[in-house]
Amino acid sequence: MESAYEPGEVEEKWYKYWVENNLFKAKARSDNDPYCIVIPPPNVTGNLHMGHALNNTMQDILCRHKRMKGYNVLWQPGTDHAGIATQNVVEKALAAKGTDRHEVGREKFIEMVWEWRKKYGGVIINQLKRLGCSCDWSRERFTMDEGLSKAVREVFVRLYEEGFIYRGDYIINWCPRCHTALADLEVEHEEIEGFLYHIRYRFENRDGYLIVATTRPETLFGDTAVAVNPDDDRYTGLSGAKVLLPVINKAVPVIYDKYVDTKFGTGALKITPAHDPNDFEIGNIHKLERIKVIDENAIMNELAGPYRGMDRFECRKKLIEDLKETGLLEKMEPYLHAVGHCYRCKTMIEPILSKQWFIKAGPLAEKASQAVREGKTRIFPNNWEKVYFQWMDNIKDWCISRQIWWGHRIPAWYCKDCGAINVAREKPKTCSKCRGCNLEQETDVLDTWFSSALWPFSTLGWPDATDELKTFYPTSALVTGFDILFFWVARMMMMGMHFMGDIPFRDVYIHALVRDAEGKKMSKSKGNVIDPLEVIDRFGTDSFRFTLAALAAQGRDIKLSEERIIGYRHFVNKIWNAARFVLMNVGDEGTVEAEGYKRYYTLPDRWVLTRLGRVSEGVSAAIDEYRFNDAAGLCYQFVWHEFCDWYLEMAKQELYGKDEDLKRSSRVTVLEVLRAILKLLHPFIPFVTEEIWQKLPGTTSSIMIAEFPEASDFMKDEDAIKEMSLIMEVITGIRNIRGEMNISPSRRVNIVIDVADTKDENILKNNLSHIRTLAGVDEISIVSGAPKPDASVSSMFGQNQVHLLLKGLIDFQEEKKRLKKAIKKIEKDIGVSNKKLGNKGFLEKAPADIVEEVRIKVQNQSLKLDKLYHNLQFFETIID
């Protein structure tokens, strides 16, 4: 083995091995308990970013862990057709060739998108493989697959027949660049510095004018009323009055409506039902005409008079100039307000009147909400449940039609003869109303999220009754980012409850965002993006994955930096070297029992095995509760600071020793522990663990299918924990003194141990050689109650004392300083405790065991203090 771990080839080799040996494959039927995660399908257009890396690392940890625990695991992979995003990509390619989709035609265009998908759609899948993801690739799905499309049509038809889907004219969010309607969720609000324009609307048949305040003067051509509050003293007696719209001088009525806020602006509100959602509502109440003045390209139409053909912003600018000239602009004040932008292309949204398809979401949300309230689905961390409820309880209807070409075309056919709408799973031959044959399919496609809402059951074969559905639905866990809690999780809950009659997943784990080292969101424009693939190339997948896991504290964003990754690469390398050491020392050893040798358990053996049991338990518990950082931290601490720092160092005694029986036994234990460590770590760092695993004697198959360590696999010896800590304490005590006294590590010292009782004495006597080796000690004598030796420096451990004989080696002044420091600390401690014990309230109200604990502590501390004072006095007399 090399002295440093090199990830490159190793990763490729083992990934191939796992796939070739079908280790990722799930069984449609099995006696083993099922465990299933559906991947949040990445966009086909996507490239692996940090969010994906974190998200999928977590899923892989869960899946590998459960697989090793014996579950029949299905990690269902696939990609999303990402309507708008994908269409944009192909349109861009067309634009580069000087043409566009309209020139190409719908059919040909869709063909081109499929071709693009075939060519580039696999990119992100391959990137997931580099991350080590153990998805069952034989089951990969795509939202535009025939099967999933069938599910989409089935759902649409049923929702329509049940009255959940309707079509109608409403104000929707229109993206003039993407040329499509968007759902409310797909609009991002951004604070913009604009103006509040105060504009004079002259009265038609009398003098004077009303002043309206608006941020969007260009819509005034579509005004069909001006509303004021009936309680507003300024505007009494205007019933039946009309005002003239500026420039075009069209007369519109003044109406009274309580909706108008008297304190805002001038208290007079222009009403544009075709371009504002609130105005639309008011317009409905007052039966106002809806006049569109901005077209689908955000260009002013013929109703905008002289501004016809201008872009909406250009029109605003020109109009304001003109109003200034004609004296109709009262004033304009700077005004900060939230303006909607398209979440795909960031273009400013135009609220526009349009005929679209909607889902009545209320009743569906109710069931979805209930499922979480009843605890059928649990959301981790559970504060997200509140967010979920808040959304679900205030849900609005969902606009599902999109005016693009790439997507699931709505299965509705309009009869050109009678105008009837025919909604059907397949194209009907005749109109259901008039029997005519002149049918034309709806040109709109469905919102991409419509099909992803079905993902947990459509990927398992629904609407057919498959074994997969029976085995894996409801799925076990969903791992995702909070940014798509509403977009995706909420909608899967709604669809799952409605169509499967059951929750889509038992647990939802919501993870945080990966940010840069300063805590800033990574973005291309800021240039602070860390590319996961670059990280993998430079540091290896394992280091990267372990970093993500170690930093993934629930509810907190991850601040990722190269430094951290390097730190965990050191850890991977540490494991590598520990394994190297073990392999150098165990040879081809099998098991002792098989060869008829006796197994011995030294104190370090008993200790490390007991600790291993506890750690194994802790790791599984942490993974089950999605505390990835705790799980990683436990492994890190145990492997590095217990196994490497203490256990291996102590095991060298047997491994390097001459006693063949002890040596063989020790080899077995060392191997046993190493194997368990590799298994514990495998879900986090799959590649290096497999690489080492395959080098271990006796390995016959992949670590992927080895059994995950459990507490019951190892001895539970509480005495070993206590005994070992005594030994560790004395060694640390000696090292401490050496460090503070600046005694070179190569310089051996002699010590005297003053023991308090025979129990400790026996433990020490049995482990003298460890003290010698690990603390750099030569001669040891054990006494009881003897005076402190000359020229010695002392340290306490438990009730015992160790004296280092340092004649001619130490600086007395230094030692006095050290002692005084120790005394100060212990006196402070005793002070606090005594204050408690002197407090009547504490003695009376605190639990008895707590009080007793403090009493014992004071006793022990006082004893130590005495000894420290004694030692200090000793030095003072020597110096004097």
Add this chain to the structure above:
RNA sequence: AGGCGGGUAGCUCAGUUGGGAGAGCAUCGGCCUUACAAGCCGAGGGUCGCAGGUUCAAGCCCUGUUCCGCCUACCA
């Protein structure tokens, strides 16, 4: 406007039902001790955002306050 999350060591963060504040990294000192200098041994470092309150006891519970971040919302 409402809601949520967070302020703990220089940095990043743990801190499970209230019972003497921890880790990793960084810093400093000493070591090439035959797995590992991507290493080993040791050390320093905190008024737990601020102010009150409850309690025998508060990083933890309550109230107020301030700063940062995020989400939701139709105030033109």
